[in-house]
Amino acid sequence: HEVTFLAGEECLYSVVKRSAISLGWKVIGEExxxxxxRDCHVIWVDKSFANDKRFVSIQPWQRINHFPGMTNICRxxxxxxxxxxxxxxxx
Numbered sequence: 001h002e003v004t005f006l007a008g009e010e011c012l013y014s015v016v017k018r019s020a021i022s023l024g025w026k027v028i029g030e031e032x033x034x035x036x037x038r039d040c041h042v043i044w045v046d047k048s049f050a051n052d053k054r055f056v057s058i059q060p061w062q063r064i065n066h067f068p069g070m071t072n073i074c075r076x077x078x079x080x081x082x083x084x085x086x087x088x089x090x091x
Contacts, residue, residue, distance in 0.1 A: 004028050006040035010047045020044075 005020040008030040020027050020042070028040055038057065043064040058064060072078045 002026055003042065004036075004040040005042045005044065006037055007044050008037065010045040012046040016044055016046075 003023070003025040005017075005025040006028045007017045007020065008028075011017060017027055025042070028036055030037075041062060043058070043062060045064065045066045055064065055068060072082055
């Protein structure tokens with residue numbers, strides 16, 4: 001079973017693409033059809049995720065490296081703020 005890796009214009013670093021190739025994954029670029037891009041196993045995004053249509057239609061079997069709102073848990077200050085808010089709402 002071949003793993004497909006979408007590394008379109010949102011994938012800014014060549015090392016990411018080289019790593020996918022070294023794993024034997026098939027790298028899919030922006031020139032691929034919308035169906036091929038939509039059905040990729042792994043989606044790599046290095047840019048902000050504001051209003052990206054791909055995330056709305058992601059399937060349970062697909063993996064993506066960034067998702068909307070992730071800075072709320074990935075940055076220490078925002079994570080601490082979120083945990084404090086949760087502690088107040090769920091004592």
